[in-house]
Amino acid sequence: MGYHLDYAVIWRSLHDLFYGLGLDLYMALFSVALGSLIGLVVAFALVSKRKLFRVLSGAYVTFIRNIPLMIIILFIYFGLPDAGFTFGEIPSFIFALTIYAGAYIAEVFRGGILAIHKGVGEAGMAIGMSNFQIIVHIKIPLLIRSVMPALSNVYISLFKDASVAAVIAVPELTFQTRRINLETFRTIEAWSSASVLYVASCFLIAFMLRRVERRVAIPK
Amino acid sequence: MTNRVLEISNLEKSYGDHKVLKGVSLAMDKGDVISVIGSSGSGKTTLLRCVNLLEDFQEGVIKIDGKEIGYEDVKGKRTKVSAKQVTKDRALTGMVFQSFNLFPHLSAAENITLALKKVQKKSKEESAEIAQHWLERVGLPDRGTSFPGQLSGGQQQRVAIARALAMNPKLMLFDEVTSALDPELINEVLDVIKSVAADGMTMLIVTHEMRFAYEVSNQVIFMNDGLIAEQGTPDAIFKNASSDRLNAFLKNTKF
Numbered sequence: 303m304g305y306h307l308d309y310a311v312i313w314r315s316l317h318d319l320f321y322g323l324g325l326d327l328y329m330a331l332f333s334v335a336l337g338s339l340i341g342l343v344v345a346f347a348l349v350s351k352r353k354l355f356r357v358l359s360g361a362y363v364t365f366i367r368n369i370p371l372m373i374i375i376l377f378i379y380f381g382l383p384d385a386g387f388t389f390g391e392i393p394s395f396i397f398a399l400t401i402y403a404g405a406y407i408a409e410v411f412r413g414g415i416l417a418i419h420k421g422v423g424e425a426g427m428a429i430g431m432s433n434f435q436i437i438v439h440i441k442i443p444l445l446i447r448s449v450m451p452a453l454s455n456v457y458i459s460l461f462k463d464a465s466v467a468a469v470i471a472v473p474e475l476t477f478q479t480r481r482i483n484l485e486t487f488r489t490i491e492a493w494s495s496a497s498v499l500y501v502a503s504c505f506l507i508a509f510m511l512r513r514v515e516r517r518v519a520i521p522k
Numbered sequence: 523m524t525n526r527v528l529e530i531s532n533l534e535k536s537y538g539d540h541k542v543l544k545g546v547s548l549a550m551d552k553g554d555v556i557s558v559i560g561s562s563g564s565g566k567t568t569l570l571r572c573v574n575l576l577e578d579f580q581e582g583v584i585k586i587d588g589k590e591i592g593y594e595d596v597k598g599k600r601t602k603v604s605a606k607q608v609t610k611d612r613a614l615t616g617m618v619f620q621s622f623n624l625f626p627h628l629s630a631a632e633n634i635t636l637a638l639k640k641v642q643k644k645s646k647e648e649s650a651e652i653a654q655h656w657l658e659r660v661g662l663p664d665r666g667t668s669f670p671g672q673l674s675g676g677q678q679q680r681v682a683i684a685r686a687l688a689m690n691p692k693l694m695l696f697d698e699v700t701s702a703l704d705p706e707l708i709n710e711v712l713d714v715i716k717s718v719a720a721d722g723m724t725m726l727i728v729t730h731e732m733r734f735a736y737e738v739s740n741q742v743i744f745m746n747d748g749l750i751a752e753q754g755t756p757d758a759i760f761k762n763a764s765s766d767r768l769n770a771f772l773k774n775t776k777f
Contacts, residue, residue, distance in 0.1 A: 425623035425682070428574055429637040429689050430613030433605065439636060443627045520627050522671040 311486045312495045318482070322475035323499050325392075326464040329474070332396045333464075334457050337403025344404060345411030346437060359408070366405035371466050374398045379470045395467040403460050410452045414445030447518055454511040458504050465500075475499060525551045527587060527693050527724045528573065534581035535568055542568045543579070544748035550693070550726065555719045557735035558728045559759075560745035561771060566728040569745070570695045573726065574617045575608050586614045587692055613641065616686030620698040622678040624670040630657065630681045631666035634688045642689070656684035660714045676707030680714050687718065694718070696727040700734075712738075732777045736760050744768050 347359035379394040418441055426436040465476035479496040483489050528550040535543040543565045550556055558566045571577040573584055575592045584591050591611035594603050624633050634653035638644045657666050660680035670678050679699055686694060700708040712734045719725055719738050729735050735742055742759040744752040752759060752768050763769045
């Protein structure tokens with residue numbers, strides 16, 4: 303009786319695990335960066351005076367946020383080729399995670415926009431700045447600072463969501479772990495190792511984001 | 523007529539069914555300092571915000587330096603000017619707000635240089651020079667690198683005044699600029715405004731500081747229920763108030 307832990311097989315596959323982790327980081331970084339840009343534009347559309355902007359951006363957020371990421375991925379990976387667009391697994395996944403990220407990040411940014419004191423924008427108007435200049439030079443710098451904690455949360459969550467890419471056989475960390483598990487039957491060793499790598503990465507990401515947060519903090 | 527900086531004729535403004543301004547007319551020549559007093563809800567702040575085009579208005583004409591702002595006549599129809607033109611018209615006036623409204627992520631100097639660079643397209647060096655000049659003018663020569671959160675309310679409001687003046691406006695608008703300040707900080711702000719007035723700047727000042735209004739203005743306007751109820755010299759308004767309403771208002775305020 304008793305299960306004897308044997309991490310030797312994991313050591314032998316360590317390279318694959320790290321390769322997978324690197325792929326997760328790569329895909330997440332891409333998606334988070336693009337998703338943040340989308341989120342920023344969509345957030346301003348959500349609070350726009352123009353109804354058309356509000357309706358379109360609202361529809362985007364409502365749809366994307368309420369569909370499981372898994373379905374978005376399967377839809378894009380298996381659905382788009384039928385419509386005549388064929389991408390590889392990794393671009394498909396980055397595309398899926400980006401539009402998913404955009405919807406979540408848009409909501410975070412929207413909260414940041416609403417938190418900006420109305421008078422600050424009016425002060426910009428009063429000294430002759432255009433709406434666009436106010437957004438670029440005043441609102442965006444302010445809102446990014448105020449949403450940093452919430453944004454970090456979403457970023458970390460999105461990094462972990464990269465694991466969903468395993469369902470379309472992207473050889474990222476979760477996919478690699480499952481393969482090692484199936485090949486070696488070292489279930490506990492495999493999944494505990496992956497967990498440690500995820501925790502360590504998330505910890506590091508959180509640490510770096512916290513540093514950024516402190517760095518851009520407004521002096522008081 | 524060439525000296526006419528501001529001319530408001532028959533200004534009307536409502537929020538939905540609620541009429542806030544019911545036909546206000548007012549003229550200011552270069553160097554005029556007019557204080558607007560009256561109880562809250564009388565339309566003072568709205569009047570100022572209309573002149574700065576922060577509010578739309580339904581009727582009437584506002585001219586700055588003889589040119590209508592905010593609206594134009596297109597084939598006999600009153601039409602709002604383009605957003606771009608609104609931005610230009612707005613730059614003719616400088617506005618200082620009750621709540622300072624400094625940009626919290628920028629230093630005092632950067633608060634001033636931002637629009638100099640982005641709106642007036644001045645060089646970095648020239649903008650910095652102008653900012654320093656105005657910071658000195660409001661008595662804060664060595665606070666350029668401080669952030670708003672590191673300044674007292676009075677200092678913040680002085681930076682806000684410097685920021686507005688640096689844009690070289692034709693007319694300065696002050697909207698209850700000491701109402702959010704601790705009592706001991708009020709005078710430093712009022713003194714700055716007085717010294718700017720002494721330089722000949724044309725100013726329209728909404729205030730609850732009656733003694734200040736008396737001292738700084740050459741004309742005082744008493745607003746009541748969306749209309750100018752009384753207008754006259756500070757002496758005429760404060761010392762020889764004729765109407766019951768004005769007397770009642772003054773009785774309830776500190777001089």
